[in-house]
Amino acid sequence: MILIYCPDLTARKQYIFKHIFKRMMQTDYDVTSDLSAFVSHDGIKFSYGNKPLGDEMFIWSMGLLDEHGIDDHAIEMTFWDDLPAFFAAPETSSLPFDIFSAAFYLITRYEEYLPQVKDEYGRYSPQESVAYKNNFLALPLVDLWMNKLSSELSVGEITLSRKRNTHKKITFEIGSFYKYRHRGILVNLRSFSKSVRQLNLSRAVNQLRVLLNLAIDPYDNIQSILDVLRATISGRSLREQVIFFYHLGNFTGTDTGTTYKSKTYIEQIKHVGDYTNLGLRFSSNADQRQVLQEEKRFEELLKRPLGATMAAMSKISMPGHYKLLVDTKSVEDYSMGYVNMPGYRASTSQPFYFYDLDYEVQTPLVIKPYALHYNAIMMQTLDGQMASVRSVKNSLKHSGGNLTVQFYLEHFDSEINSHAMKILKYLIDE
Known part of the structure; x- marks a missing residue:
């Protein structure tokens, strides 16, 4: 068991200690402010505070975990051997930086509470992140830090376990089940007019053929996707490794997908739910009423409890989106990632509980981050896409992390020249 001497145990410290030692390292730990109990402990131990007690292992605290609310902390980079780090510590510290404050800063998405420039869809831009600005977006940095910390804490014959419940997961976000069929007159008129204006007459003709039931809808390929998945992954593993997120919201100017009222x-x-796990893709800019309404609709229409959710196009604002989900029955959210750039938005591949910085409390909502969205690589050549996937996989080799990849159903559109199916086969074959 690890014993931590900490004179003042705050909610932030409780959260990050539990996440690191119990969930990531899967080891027992305790925190004490009793000096005699700390001195007499024979196992692994260290102190965390402003100054060391004596010659024990000491990790310096820069103060972030003692604060309440949000402050704009300066981020100045340093290194822990070959790993980037920040919140540099004085020489008295056994580590060159405050590892607990830095990890807390990254996984709580502390920086996303600060003023920011959003992208064209109103999302937090990866270029705004400390990870992008300091060239570690491609690294599951928190995972790598914790592997190294476990080595530092292993002393003598006592070796700290670094077990990982690793997994591969592939998710599909489905804003509309069909491209033309069951989409409504106005949506089809806009699509047809666009094809004509762009002189894409073959697409306009194909749209008419689909609407007249003379051709298959370009999005009607989920059975082909299932066949590819089932050829390699079967039974329980398929349900554990694959999630299809469906839109069941009302028709709006933004959400123009297939209506949930369609029996087909x-x-x-x-x-699809007979073979894989099912989740709910919330409407764009969903408010509390919509979130609860769509959750209820999912359970009533599909006759199963809701366990997994995601925001449309991963549009989450901190902490707004997650605050909405805390009041629902959903227990896992898969929106933590960047649609337009590979990398680790929270600098980890491991799941973590949403910590509400406004109320300084850990919530029951588990966030499952993804490392790669196919949208971020779809404009590359097939060789380039393969290289991007390999790069993400290589980043996980030393951390023992989880590989989660997301697709839109549109990526498999039969009217476009897409390599999505080849990348999907490559992912599951590996």
Whole structure:
């Protein structure tokens, strides 16, 4: 067991200690402010505070975990051997930086509470992040820090376990089950007019053929996706490794997908649910009323409890989106990542509980981050896409982390020249 001497145990310290030692390292730990108990402990131990007690292992605290609310902390980079780090510590510290404050800063998305420039869809831009600005976005840095910390804490014959419940997960976000069919007159008119204006007459003709039931809808390929998945992954593993997130919201100017009132749509979702896990893709800019309404709709229409959710196009604002989910029955959210750039938004591949910095409390909501969205690489050549996938996989080799990749159903559109199916096969074959 690890014993931590800490004179003042705050909610932030409780959260990060539990996440690191119990969930990531899967080891027992305790925190004490009793000096005699700390001195007499024979196992692994260290102190965390402003100054060391004596000659024990000491990790310096820069003060972030003692604060309440949000402050704009200066981020100045340093290194821990070959790993980038920040919140540099004085020489009295056994580590060259405050590892607990830095990890807390990254996984709580502390910087996303600060004023920021958003992208064209109103999302937090990866270029705004400390990870991008300091060239570690491609690293699951928190995971690598914790591997190194476990080595530092292993003393003599006592070796600290670094077990990982690693997994591979592939998710599909489905804003609309069909491209033309069951989409409504106005949506189809806009699509047809766009094709004509762009002189894409073959697409306009194909749209008419689909609407006249003379051709298959370009999005009607989920059975092909299922066949590819089932050829390599079977049974329980398929349900554990694959999630399809469906939109069941109302028709709006932004959400123009297939209506949840379509019997064919619901039957197709249930068919997919016979083989894989199902989740709910919330409407764009969903408010509390919509979130609760769509959660109820999911359970009533599909006759199963809601366990996994995601925001449309990963549009989350901290902490707004997650605050909405805390009041629902959903227990896992898969929106933590960047749609337009590979990398680790929270600098970790491991799941973590949402910590509400406004109320200084850990919530029951588990965040499952993803490392790669196919949208970020779809404009590359096939060789380039393969290289991007290999790069993400290589970043996880030393951390023992989780590989989660997301797709839109549109990526498999039969009217475009897409390599999505080849990348999907490559992911599952590996």
